[in-house]
Amino acid sequence: xxxxxxxxxxxxxxxxxxxxxxxxxxxxxxxxxxxxxxxxxxxxxxxxxxxxxxxxxxxxxxxxxxxxxxxxxxxxxxxxxxxxxxxxxxxxxxxxxxxxxxxxxxxxxxxxxxxxxxxxxxxxxxxxxxxxxxxxxxxxxxxxxxxxxxxxxxxxxxxxxxxxxxxxxxxxxxxxxxxxxxxxxxxxxxxxxxxxxxxxxxxxxxxxxxxxxxxxxxxxxxxxxxxxxxxxxxxxxxxxxxxxxxxxxxxxxxxxxxxxxxxxxxxxxxxxxxxxxxxxxxxxxxxxxxxxxxxxxxxxxxxxxxxxxxxxxxxxxxxxxxxxxxxxxxxxxxxxxxxxxxxxxxxxxxxxxxxxxxxxxxxxxxxxxxxxxxxxxxxxxxxxxxxxxxxxxxxxxxxxxxxxxxxxxxxxxxxxxxxxxxxxxxxxxxx
Amino acid sequence: xxxxxxxxxxxxxxxxxxxxxxxxxxxxxxxxxxxxxxxxxxxxxxxxxxxxxxxxxxxxxxxxxxxxxxxxxxxxxxxxxxxxxxxxxxxxxxxxxxxxxxxxxxxxxxxxxxxxxxxxxxxxxxxxxxxxxxxxxxxxxxxxxxxxxxxxxxxxxxxxxxxxxxxxxxxxxxxxxxxxxxxxxxxxxxxxxxxxxxxxxxxxxxxxxxxxxxxxxxxxxxxxxxxxxxxxxxxxxxxxxxxxxxxxxxxxxxxxxxxxxxxxxxxxxxxxxxxxxxxxxxxxxxxxxxxxxxxxxxxxxxx
Numbered sequence: 001x002x003x004x005x006x007x008x009x010x011x012x013x014x015x016x017x018x019x020x021x022x023x024x025x026x027x028x029x030x031x032x033x034x035x036x037x038x039x040x041x042x043x044x045x046x047x048x049x050x051x052x053x054x055x056x057x058x059x060x061x062x063x064x065x066x067x068x069x070x071x072x073x074x075x076x077x078x079x080x081x082x083x084x085x086x087x088x089x090x091x092x093x094x095x096x097x098x099x100x101x102x103x104x105x106x107x108x109x110x111x112x113x114x115x116x117x118x119x120x121x122x123x124x125x126x127x128x129x130x131x132x133x134x135x136x137x138x139x140x141x142x143x144x145x146x147x148x149x150x151x152x153x154x155x156x157x158x159x160x161x162x163x164x165x166x167x168x169x170x171x172x173x174x175x176x177x178x179x180x181x182x183x184x185x186x187x188x189x190x191x192x193x194x195x196x197x198x199x200x201x202x203x204x205x206x207x208x209x210x211x212x213x214x215x216x217x218x219x220x221x222x223x224x225x226x227x228x229x230x231x232x233x234x235x236x237x238x239x240x241x242x243x244x245x246x247x248x249x250x251x252x253x254x255x256x257x258x259x260x261x262x263x264x265x266x267x268x269x270x271x272x273x274x275x276x277x278x279x280x281x282x283x284x285x286x287x288x289x290x291x292x293x294x295x296x297x298x299x300x301x302x303x304x305x306x307x308x309x310x311x312x313x314x315x316x317x318x319x320x321x322x323x324x325x326x327x328x329x330x331x332x333x334x335x336x337x338x339x340x341x342x343x344x345x346x347x348x349x350x351x352x353x354x355x356x357x358x359x360x361x362x363x364x365x366x367x368x369x370x371x372x373x374x375x376x377x378x379x380x381x382x383x384x385x386x387x388x389x390x391x392x393x394x395x396x397x398x399x400x401x402x403x404x405x406x407x408x409x410x411x412x413x414x415x416x417x418x419x420x421x422x423x424x425x426x427x428x429x430x431x
Numbered sequence: 432x433x434x435x436x437x438x439x440x441x442x443x444x445x446x447x448x449x450x451x452x453x454x455x456x457x458x459x460x461x462x463x464x465x466x467x468x469x470x471x472x473x474x475x476x477x478x479x480x481x482x483x484x485x486x487x488x489x490x491x492x493x494x495x496x497x498x499x500x501x502x503x504x505x506x507x508x509x510x511x512x513x514x515x516x517x518x519x520x521x522x523x524x525x526x527x528x529x530x531x532x533x534x535x536x537x538x539x540x541x542x543x544x545x546x547x548x549x550x551x552x553x554x555x556x557x558x559x560x561x562x563x564x565x566x567x568x569x570x571x572x573x574x575x576x577x578x579x580x581x582x583x584x585x586x587x588x589x590x591x592x593x594x595x596x597x598x599x600x601x602x603x604x605x606x607x608x609x610x611x612x613x614x615x616x617x618x619x620x621x622x623x624x625x626x627x628x629x630x631x632x633x634x635x636x637x638x639x640x641x642x643x644x645x646x647x648x649x650x651x652x653x654x655x656x657x658x659x660x661x662x663x664x665x666x667x668x669x670x671x672x673x674x675x676x677x678x679x680x681x682x683x684x685x686x687x688x689x690x691x692x693x694x695x696x697x698x699x700x701x702x703x704x705x706x707x708x709x710x711x712x713x714x715x716x717x718x719x720x721x722x723x724x725x726x727x728x729x730x731x732x733x734x
Contacts, residue, residue, distance in 0.1 A: 204625035207540040207562025207600055277541035321519055325539035325560065 003047065004028050005425065010053025010384060012037075014060055015357040016373035025058065027380040030423030035374055051425070053384050056417055059356050061093025061124075061381030062338065063371050065363040066158070066183075066237055066261060066309035068330070069095075069126070072113060073102025078314040078401045080114065083334070084122040086400035089428060090310070090334035093381035093421045094125035094364070094371045098158040099136065106131035106142040108150040115151045124421050125381075127153040127369055132171045132182060136160045141171060148178045153367045156183035158237060159284070161219060163189055168223065172232030181235040181259070181366055186219035186244065187211075187285065196325055198271040198286040206277065208324060211286050217243035224251040227258055235366060236260040238311050240285035242295030249304040259366050260299075261307035264340035265331050265406075267296045273406045279320045279327035281406035283313070297349045306362045308355075310337045314402020332402035335393075339412040342387050346413075382420040386429075389415040434730045435554040437543040439565045439604040446728075447608055451573050453724035454717070460497065461720055470727055472499040476532040477525050479505045480557070484536055486691055486715070487557050487567075491534050494722035503528065518542070519549070526550045532726060535559070553730045561595045567690055568601035570721040572609055574714050575645055578686050583610035586682075588633075588640045590616040590671060591649030591698055592660070594623050598690045599649060603627055614639055617649075617671060620660045636671050641680045647688045648673050648699045664697050674700045678708065686710045 005027040012023045012035070019037070026034035064087060070078040078086075080097075087095050097114065099105035105114065111128050118126035130147035134140045136157045144155055155175060161184070162168040168184075175182050192215040197203050199210020220236055224247060227234035236248060239262045248260045265283060270290050273281035281287060299305040313330025320327050341359060344350045350358070364372030371381055390413050395403045419426045432449075433441055442450075460468055476495045478488055488504065495502045507521060525533060530552045535543050540560030547554035558564040575582055587606055593599045593615045600623075603613045607629060614631045615622060616639030626632055633639030640646055651667060661667050673687060687699070687709045695701045703709060 199624050201625040204623045204627075207560060207597065209540075209561070210624060277544050318517065318519075323518060323537065323539040323542040323545055325541075326518075 005049045005051065005423065007051045007053050007058055007382070007384065010056050010058035012058045012374065013352050013356045014374040015353050015361045016060065017375060019374070020353055025374060025382065027420070027423050030380055032374055032376055032378055032380050035376060051384070051418060056384050056386045057352070059383045059385065060360045060372050060374050061383050061419065061421065062091045062359045063363040063369070064092045064095040064310050064312065064334070064337070065307060065367055066263070067095045067097050067312040067334070068100065068314065069097040070314060071101065071117065072110070076316050076401075080117045080126065081121040082399070082401050083312070083314070084118065084124045084126065086334045086398070087312070088123045088419045088421070088426055089399050089416065090336070091338045091383035091385060091416045091419055092124055092334060093383065093419060094127065094369060096127045096129050096153060096367060098129050098156060099131040100159045104131050104136050105129070105147070105152070106134050106136065108143065108146040111147045111150040111152050123426070125371065127151065127367060129154045129156050129158070129183065131155065132157045132162055133167060138162045138164055138167060141167070141174060144174060144180070145178060148180060153369060154181045154183055154235070156185065156237065158183065158185045161185045161187045161189060165222060165226065169226050169230060172226050172230040172234065175232045176230070179233070181233040183235045183237050184219065184223045185237050186216050186223060188215045188218045191215035191218065196282060197274050198288050200271060200289065202271045202274060206274065208274070211284070213241040213243055213288065213292070216241050216285055217247060220244045220247045224248070224256055224258055227251070228254070228256045231257065234258045238263050238266065238285055238309070239296060239299070239305060240266045240288050240292060242292050245295045245299035245304055249299065249302070252304060259306045260304065261309040262296050262300065262305050263309055263311045263333065264337050265333070267293050267300070267344070268340050269406060277324045278406055279322065279324055280331070280404045280408065282324060282327055282329055283331045284329035297344070300344065300358065301349050306358065307366065308337070308341050308358045309363065310334055312400070314400050315404050316401070317403060320404050330402070330404060331406065332398065332400050332404045334400060335398055336405060336407055336412060338385060338416060339414040342414040380420055380423040382418070383416060384418040385414055385416045387414050389413070391415050432728050432731060435543070435547040436565055436725055436729050437547055437554060437556045438563050439568055439601050439608070444608050447569070447572070447605060450569055450721065450724045450728060451576060453728060454573050454721040457723040458717065458720040461716070467497050467499060469499045474500045474531045475503070475529055476500045476534065476726070477503045477505050477528065477530040478534045479507070479521070479525060479536070481507050481537045482558070484558070487536065490715070490718040491557060491722050494719050494726060497719065498723055498726060500726070518546070522546050522550055526552060555725060555729060558597055560597065561600070562597055563601045564597040565601050566718070566722055566725055567598050568605035569725065570714060570718040571602055571647065571688060572605050573717050573721050574688065574710055575686070577713070577717065578710060579644060582606060585611045585645060586614065586643040587611050587645040587647060588614045588616050588643045589647045589649065590636065590639065590673065592621040592651060592655060593617050593649070594621045595652065595655070596649050602647065603630055614643065616640065618661055621655070636677060637680055640677065643681045644685055645688060646673060646678070646681060646685060650690065650692065651694055651698050668697050672696070672698060672700060673703050675702055678703060688714060691715070
């Protein structure tokens, strides 16, 4: 890597410093060493690599606080290597993998394995999320403090909600020792049992079993109530219903320590995507209705929803080439997240500043990781995107092993040109 | 007609009527001494059943034999699916046998849709999960037409577990297309979340069958009781069982149908089931004629 890199002429958006304007960024030895607005820093020198970012957005590297890398255990779906590279292609410079691997990341040994593997083979920073309970079984607390020591930054039984309210209460209480978030996959399994898509008009017409929206709302309400009495930090994962948005909004007004995320597919697609029994549109929580999309956008706009995360859930082709009931839940999301999220700016739901806050600064703050900023002397984690460039999302385009997205063969707008992690430059668009 | 019959939604109204009129001619064949025509001689038909079935499978098999086709029964126990045998590999194997028609039953909704896009053979849905059972709906429509002359304007009450019934789902589509008025009668726990347009819902059986021309009783599946859809069989019979006393509320010429197999004393009383009001055995006979018509017409250009 060259000693010095200068990014010029780009539109820099850094909510951590309130910056939103044309300028240059100087990178030295993997760190940001200067940020110059207007044209203060012109020319550079021949010892520098110059990146001309004219017409592009220059953002702090995106942070995905909800992803699945599948390793250890499901390397046919994704590995730490392929997953982190796919993340890089999506503009992410840091991500948090969920613990539902095999073995489950419910102990410090697995946490250390993931961190070591990511250090050796990974393309971006990896901060694992440990399991709340041993084996994600929902009964005994996992060794949170030991995992924390090994590098875990938050805890979740993602994919398998903690159904026992007492265990969830204990988890929220105990997490206060470490001051880490407990991430809730909010789903009442007794209500969603057997369900494979949103319960409603489409599920009735396709003869598929439905997952009612209240299965999410009830658990969001429960976990907010538990957060209130325990004082633990609750984070609601992948909000998909208007009911959840309203519950979180009210809880925040009451001062409960709760944050929330949604995923691009929940503000982009409705349950209609399932028509034709499209298993690539099978995801949990399921794609909902246009009414939910409106509520989620309003939640993003008014700050109820703090974060946009991908819930990147890659699966092998054979696993999705099944009848709808038996195909696994999940959408491959790293490489489409920013394009879909930029749509929110085009629709005037969010300002660019708000969007970057939700994709970078807020997740960094919630997970307490040192990302999400372009401040001088921080790691040079930078994403450069052309917000207007269009591309076709083909299977070949997707680097992740998981090609499972209902957006296949759609044209998307907003293409990532460079992702820079600790000064290492990845150019996605050869000149 | 299209290559496949996976849903009643695939059929235009004229196509449904064509199937019924073709079935009437095939029914005449079934009355002959030699009950066989050479219509599909040399065609290979595979009955691929991932779910136990006696009635539907034998009905298809007989229909195929009456049309002089070569028939292969391929039953895959649910257990081997659980063990991870690939559905795709199974269907490709059958395709390699050179099958022209695949009659498919599967416990998961949408499977025939999925497979019909993969194989070149005609796929005929013989029941997928809780989704559809199109040939059952067609044979029910045939039976009603045979008994009543027409479906136009008839009131048909479908009684029981509507939510999990592929028979009810296909029937409501098919009957509505032919001009009948459909009612769903049953406990709210067994009603679909979304009621199709034009269908009236009754939680009370007496009200629900008042004045109807056809009562279609559905089989109660015992596992529903364990999942708290209703408290007990005797309470179910008390509320929704078809008895002579209740039948008096319906039109005096009303017929009683059941897709079988029946649970006597749960959804229907033995007296009604064995009476001349019941057309349950006609449904079985008509099933062969209707399936002959479907096999004959599906994928045919001129139809």
